[in-house]
Amino acid sequence: MQKNKLNYGIFLIFILFLLISQMIEFEMGKVITDNFLIFAKDMLLILPPAFIIIGLFEIWISREKIENSFGSTSGFKKHIYAILLAATTVGGTFVAFPVANSLYHKGADYSSIFTYITSASLVMIPMSIMEASIIGLEFTMLRIGLSLPLVVISSIWLNKLFVKLEYKLPTDV
Amino acid sequence: MEYLYIIMTILLIISVIFDRGKTWKAIRRGTKKLLKILPNYLKILVLLALIMSFSENFIVEYLGGQNILLGSLLGIITGSIVMMPGFIAYPLAGVLLARGVSYTVIAGFVISLKMVGVVTYPVEKEYMGVKGTIYRNVASLIITFILTFVMGLYYGEVLF
Numbered sequence: 350m351q352k353n354k355l356n357y358g359i360f361l362i363f364i365l366f367l368l369i370s371q372m373i374e375f376e377m378g379k380v381i382t383d384n385f386l387i388f389a390k391d392m393l394l395i396l397p398p399a400f401i402i403i404g405l406f407e408i409w410i411s412r413e414k415i416e417n418s419f420g421s422t423s424g425f426k427k428h429i430y431a432i433l434l435a436a437t438t439v440g441g442t443f444v445a446f447p448v449a450n451s452l453y454h455k456g457a458d459y460s461s462i463f464t465y466i467t468s469a470s471l472v473m474i475p476m477s478i479m480e481a482s483i484i485g486l487e488f489t490m491l492r493i494g495l496s497l498p499l500v501v502i503s504s505i506w507l508n509k510l511f512v513k514l515e516y517k518l519p520t521d522v
Numbered sequence: 523m524e525y526l527y528i529i530m531t532i533l534l535i536i537s538v539i540f541d542r543g544k545t546w547k548a549i550r551r552g553t554k555k556l557l558k559i560l561p562n563y564l565k566i567l568v569l570l571a572l573i574m575s576f577s578e579n580f581i582v583e584y585l586g587g588q589n590i591l592l593g594s595l596l597g598i599i600t601g602s603i604v605m606m607p608g609f610i611a612y613p614l615a616g617v618l619l620a621r622g623v624s625y626t627v628i629a630g631f632v633i634s635l636k637m638v639g640v641v642t643y644p645v646e647k648e649y650m651g652v653k654g655t656i657y658r659n660v661a662s663l664i665i666t667f668i669l670t671f672v673m674g675l676y677y678g679e680v681l682f
Contacts, residue, residue, distance in 0.1 A: 353561045356561035356564060356565050357561055357564070359565070360564040360568060363568045363571075377575065380575045381571050381575045382571075384570070384574040384575050385567065387610065388567055388570050388571055388574070389567055391523075391607045391609075392563060392566075392567060395523055396556055396560075396563065397556065398526040398529070398530035399526060400552040400553065400555055400556035401530050401534070401549060401553075402526075402529065402533060402552070403552055403555065404547075404549060404550070404551040404553070404555065405533050405534070405537055405545075405548040407551055408547050408548040408551065409537065409544065409548070439523065441607075441636075442605070442639060442642060443642070443645070446642075446646050446648075446649040446650065447555065447559065447649055449649060449650070450649035463658055463661075466650075467637055467662055470636040470637065471637065473608075476608035476612075479612050480608065480615075480632070483613065483615065483619075484612065484615055484619060488625065488673075491676060492629065492632070492633060492673070495669055495673070496637075496665065496669055499665045499668065499669065500665065503661040503665060506661075507657055507661060510657070511654070511657075514653075516651070516654065517651075518649070518650060518651055518654060519648060519650075519651050522559065522648050522649055
């Protein structure tokens with residue numbers, strides 16, 4: 350709680366700085382304001398619906414269902430599910446972190462959630478289409494095709510490591 | 523992004539039809555979770571606004587250096603630290619490409635941008651724990667190096 354207050358305080362000071370920059374026509378401050386507005390629009394508007402959907406997910410979806418699709422007994426298909434879920438997660442990693450935590454507490458294992466988080470930004474469909482149109486389809490196909498196998502392999506490896514360490518993700522966040 | 527609001531509305535309507543009480547519980551849980559983590563998101567927002575204001579010029583100026591190894595390394599470092607929405611990152615990559623920057627450097631930048639997130643640490647550590655965050659990012663960084671190298675080979679830019 351104390352830490353939250355500090356963070357809000359810093360944020361308020363920052364906003365104040367942006368406002369003053371506008372008033373005294375401070376060039377650097379204006380550039381920062383422009384950047385801030387771009388990111389704020391992208392991030393803050395996505396959070397409320399994302400968290401409501403996470404709330405619905407936690408209340409409605411049974412543990413059994415998640416264990417069957419993303420749990421340690423689910424075999425290789427959990428990686429396919431994780432990648433499909435990642436491809437359709439609006440908001441990329443920002444939204445993927447809380448979703449991954451919820452999945453974990455519903456019985457998903459480490460390898461599914463690591464595959465999910467890392468591929469959330471890698472394969473996001475709208476972003477990949479944009480990338481292909483600007484940099485080239487070949488580049489995008491190559492990047493996705495090469496990265497997914499490596500992401501899955503590293504997730505399996507991290508899973509082994511974390512099981513051995515008996516690592517637990519934070520609860521109640 | 524509008525889609526997310528549409529999806530949320532549809533899900534809420536379905537949820538209310540089945541169980542009004544559960545729907546309220548879900549909304550309350552979602553709101554509580556959001557309020558708890560919001561300061562961390564705001565912190566990232568401030569960091570990003572500051573970093574981007576200094577780094578956009580830096581990226582355009584320096585990633586196009588003559589040396590491909592140095593360029594890729596700088597690309598990966600910048601990409602690892604910052605995090606950008608695609609509608610900023612890709613036009614930027616397009617500018618670099620138009621300036622003749624090699625695919626290898628762009629690959630390093632784009633891939634690390636997506637996979638490694640130093641600036642998102644305040645949020646990631648809350649959900650994944652400190653160890654989970656660090657291990658995932660280190661693994662992602664290693665993958666970024668491998669991928670950048672392989673893409674460099676593919677485009678015939680590495681190894682002359």
